[in-house]
Amino acid sequence: MSLCLSFAEIIEGGKPQIAHLEDVAQSLSSLPAEDPKACEAFSREIRLLESALTHSYTLAVSVVRRTEDLREIAETWKEMESFCTNSLAVLKKWKDRYPNCGTPELFDLALDYKLACAKRYSNSVEEIACLTLTFPKGLFPEPISHL
């Protein structure tokens, strides 16, 4: 049996980690931010979200490298960018309260990923628009199917 999932379905597995980070942060809000137990608990959630982000980005790269469909490529980058945006919203809220628990570093990483995804999405959308253009004979090697 072969399993075939879209990137949107795969990435769903990482999204609960954003809500979980928020829940843990809320549950720790009665403790002082400098409390070692609070930082330890929050750091654990930060590492889990970092793992979800890096794993999802790696999967996105793997998907777009294999597919021929530019629309699927664009959609994959859009999904990944959305994951980064949602992560950034939560990280922004807590990075000043927990500056020594890996939060600013993960904020920067999520921002780097988001910008990379946005750029790749934009380029793939432009490539889609280019599909209908015709180029003069003799410009590219032919047949292109035998590159």
Added chain:
Amino acid sequence: MPDSDFSEGSVSRADIASLAELFDRFEFALNPVLQDAKIAEAEFEDEIAALYSGRVKPAHPEVEFSHFRLKIRSLCRAYLRKN
């Protein structure tokens, strides 16, 4: 398909292969902000610009640079899927 059925263009297969190697290093980099990815992207853009001004524009002035650049990106994707 025999070799005689292939034809090179102003842009050759070797050009596409060379550009695809650079494209692979930045577009599919697992860490897109690493210096290697940034260097590869800069070289890729420089090589496309040089190819366009040196060989494409003189022979095909009707082709816009932005369209040429996007087509090259698509050809690099196709090359990397097959090689």
